[in-house]
Amino acid sequence: MTQLIVIDYYYHAVIMLSCTGTLTKERENRRLADEQEILS
Incomplete structure (x- = not known):
């Protein structure tokens, strides 16, 4: 049971990070595109 919670938590953390x-x-x-427009 504890392992499931840890896996679930890890899974959510990975999704959040991605x-x-x-x-x-x-x-x-x-931002880079905006800077290029300003420069050109």
Whole structure:
């Protein structure tokens, strides 16, 4: 039972991290695109 809880918690943590990572990457890409538009 305890193992299941740990696995569930770990699974959620991984999903949260991947979601946050994707969001951060998108925001970074958008920021870089904005900078390129300003420079050009």
